[in-house]
Amino acid sequence: MTLPKKFYLGDIVRMRKPHPCGSDRWEVLRVGMDIRIRCLGCGHLVLMPRRKFERAVRQVLGGPNRPPEDLPGGPAEGGTAGPAASGG
Numbered sequence: 696m697t698l699p700k701k702f703y704l705g706d707i708v709r710m711r712k713p714h715p716c717g718s719d720r721w722e723v724l725r726v727g728m729d730i731r732i733r734c735l736g737c738g739h740l741v742l743m744p745r746r747k748f749e750r751a752v753r754q755v756l757g758g759p760n761r762p763p764e765d766l767p768g769g770p771a772e773g774g775t776a777g778p779a780a781s782g783g
């Protein structure tokens with residue numbers, strides 16, 4: 696599984712660890728040496744180094760500024776029947 700190393704403003708990403716508010720989706724607000732993201736569940740803002748961000752991202756869902764050729768590819772398949780990772 697490969698992740699694109701390039702991120703765009705407005706990208707929606709899923710993080711490995713869901714936020715305590717219950718949402719695991721974040722919007723990319725700023726890209727550069729540091730990445731600023733906002734939780735779509737509660738609006739919490741987080742600023743983290745790019746390297747840490749890349750490791751924390753689980754999936755890139757796409758965004759308005761992402762060119763089609765840079766999309767992860769493939770139609771979105773519904774249904775996720777995986778074991779939920781329990782963690783604190």
Ligand SMILES: [Zn+2]
Nearest residue numbers: 714716734737
């Ligand atoms: Zn949140």
